[in-house]
Amino acid sequence: MAWNEPGGGNRDPWGNNQGGPGNQGGPPDLDEIVRKLQERVSGLFGGKGPSGGGGGPSPRDLSLKVIGIVVAGLFVAWLLTGIYIVDPAERGVVLRFGAYVKTTAPGPHWRIPWPIERVEIVNVDEISSFSHKAAMLTRDENIVDVELTVQSRIQDASNYLFQDQAPMKTLRDATETVVRKTVGGAKLDFILTEGRGAVADMIQQGVQSLVDEYKTGLIVTSVNMQPAKPPEQVKDAFDDAIKAREDKERLENKAEAYANEILPQARGEAARATAEAKAYRDRVIASAEGETSRFNAIRSEFEKAPEVTRERLYLETIESVLSGSNMVLIDVPQGNSLMYLPLDQIMRKQSATTSSPRTSMLDGADSNQDSSRSTSSQMRDVSRDRSSR
Template sequence: MSQQIEINIPELLRKGVILWIFFASLTVIGLITSVFKVPADSQGVILRFGKFEKTVGPGLRFKLPFGIDEHEIIVTEGVRTAQFGILGSIADSSQSFNPLSLGERNPSTRERSLQRSIMTGDLNLLEVEWIVQYQISNPRDWLFEVKDPQGTLSDLTEAIVRTVVGDRTFDEVITIGRLDIAQETRDRLQDAVKKYKLGIRISEVQFKNINPPSPVQASFNEVNQAEQEKGRMINEAKGSYDQQTIRASGTAQQKISEAIGYATKRVNEALGDISKFNAMFIEYQKAPEVTTSRLYWERMKEVIPKMGKRIIIDEETSQILPLLQLNQVENGGVK
């Protein structure tokens, strides 16, 4: 038969054991509920009876125990991403949300199509997909100033994008204006979230895809290809024009240089002839007969070799032809 154990509660109370156990448990619970850790990329928000008390930085932090103070950990260093008009999700986003999927709603394809359908300033429809990257800069405003900060951010972003795109033409949005639209959207959105005290800082706005509606996509592609072909042919024509212009300019410059060289040569030759004539005239003045004779024989020396074979006889000589046998020529001489 097992031995019965009797507990004498008054004896325990008299010795204070239960009281010590109570205070020890209370101390442990107080320590557990008063200490919390804030990660390095976050800030802690302490609430006292549900009311904002203060914000604390990373590290081991303390608060009033037993539920008097509560805390919320808000990531402030990580970049969050809001998707708009994108049917899938962004794989490289650590924290992202689709504005249409907030709350208990299950967005339909029609709702997503309506969000991405935006009209331009020249009354053309576009299907636009974009994302907004932001960081929480003020945890207090993020938690308490607006009831639904993500929903508010969604409404503000969509309204601003529709306004910015609506101020531009179809061609501008689809081609060269994408970066300007993204920058203007970011600036306007930053001003709006500051005005509404959302407690966030807009890092970047990126437009992923901007396309015409699906029913006219094929026609648009054909027009786009035609425009590209037109641009290519214009560039080729300009290149050929520039090439021919450069070649013609080089040829013209060469002709001009040759003409200048020829003119310089002729002038120098003329100057040389003048100097030669002046020197000869000086010699002629000193000895006219000698100079005249010398000039005559120098000229004859130049002229006679060019005349070919010639026989010079006295005009009174007769019957010389039978003796010379002029028709027999051998090795360039007369036999």
């Protein structure tokens, strides 16, 4: 019968009679409770109670050992709870009583277990992105629709957790601020055409500067800007202007290509004409200098020996005049000079006349006679010149 059931009497949970004469209705003795608890624990480990007798350890000693073992096991288990592993894409932020201590790299680590230290695991390789779209006023007071996508990731885990209460909201606000500043400082034509890449770079640098100033721990990896568009009300006019600009650039490129083709050719021809003129000039100058040098040399020789020089000049002149003639002149000491016609040419002429009509023969004879008369006249002139000397 349980102690708390009807008829259980005044017994306590350990079977003691609370209403006995020794108890007199008071609470159970604490020493008695501890003694009975030790006896039961020692019984579980094979020990004997006080009635067992013998010289074994007392129940109190056994209970102290058991408690020490249990406490040591619990302490070891508590220490093992401080082991944690950080993945390659993560960083571990260690906090001691809520204050930042250090940031751990990927791999196994140990910290002082809870409640002294705890670890916040932060994924630093995860890419976060958001889009921003707005209609803005440009520098030249035109309205343009701008749409871009900003991508970011965590660079400093401790700053991301503790320096800014809402890092992503700060990033969005910084993006809107920088976009309005950048677009408001540029002209519409620059934004619509070749300036899109430059505008995106300026926005990325400006946003990164702001988030670094606020210590959000974020890094802006890229800013992808979509082609800017004018408002729908004036889109047709802008399209016409862009088409005209493209036609202008195409014609300019075509003219530049033609110029690049013609100019080298003209420069080459000019260089060639200049080189030819310089060569002709040098040749004429060299020839004149040579003639001058030769004349000066002949004059100096003539001054030394006039008769000899005159004779040599005469002979050289006769040689140059008669070098192309087919006649042979023989100078004899007495009498007239004899003339010998070239027999090989006469034979060739005779063979030509035998194979041609009579008129050709007569023409050949006349030409021979003319040649003979011309040669005779030349010889007479030479003889007259000799006699005059």
